[in-house]
Amino acid sequence: MSTSKKNGLLLKAGLLSASMLIGVQMSISPAIPAMREFFVGMPREAIESITTVQNFSGFVFILACP
């Protein structure tokens, strides 16, 4: 494999891997039922917010520096 082809593949891998962060945001959602048992008495949306609240700061961050 030529160096330029290797660099091209590495560029694609690097660019695409950065998107992994977007996909893993809600990976902890299987823990929601267990978290509801741990945080007794808390509303359902408060627990679910643990898996989604990061989107709020993401939203603010993007608006602040588009």
Next chain:
Amino acid sequence: MGKKRSVLLALILAAVAGMVPAFTGSYPVILASRLVFGAGVGLDCGLAMSMVGDFYEGQERATLMGVRSSTETIGNIACTTLAGALLGLGWQRCFLVYGLLLVPVALFSLGVPARTPQEEAADARADTGAPAPKQRLNAAVFGLLALYFTFVVCNCGYNVRISSVVTEGGFATATQSSFVISLVALTGMVCGLTFGRIRQVLGLRTPVVGLTLMAAAMLLARVAGSLPLMLVSALLAGASGTMVIAFLTDFVGDVCPAGSNTLATSVMVSGGFAGASVTPAVLSWVGDVVDDASATGPFIPLAFVCMAVAALLWVVLREPADSNPGAAATQGE
């Protein structure tokens, strides 16, 4: 700072903040760490999408946008499955999965040049004293933004509730529910890998089909009485998510004003973040409106929203008679 350093900072920030809840049971601290995690995601997200557009164009860009979407899915599958496995050690240990973000840190730092073609062009302009072109938005971008927001609320709502649906329905344990969530992601990945072809075949009907699949997934989850039916629902939701999101992130590059790809992508991403952040509140509100506190309570109204938007897009989006989908434009522009 430059795009490369910004992305690296974002990945490291998210990896560290993401793992904090593994070491504390304090709700405020967990929420704060998730907000910091979100700042990393926010910094990374728009750049990760727009940088594909910086280096590639045309059909290769469309294909890579689909593969990019699949990369999200690979991360999702790996982390969700691992989180499900770690759940056996306690729910807090699930958060250790964010240590996997060190893999993209290594790949990105090795593979991506310090300056993108756009940054080099900006450097050249600065050398000649030419002003940087001002990025603008148009009505089409705002229309796509509204669509993106709406879809993310529905799709994220499905993903947030799916483990509760499975466990409350008695179909599987919480750990096993991670496999259902992973199936959503796996289907999304397959769709992402073939997105270039799907986009060619369906053209501007891609989001119409995607939204219809989302509606079908929600309705099926609502009536499913067994794990196999939930798996079918997960298949539909996974295909839908990739089809609509990959289409929108690609299509916005076709309809935004020339040279405004970065701004348009950032605006779209912010719409997605806004949609996801309000999802639990929307689910709770819709559940109250229909007076159904069950996990699938909001699914029927949201399915109707998906179908209504799909019908609207069927009417509004038209393929130009003499061009390919990549050169398509919205009717009336």
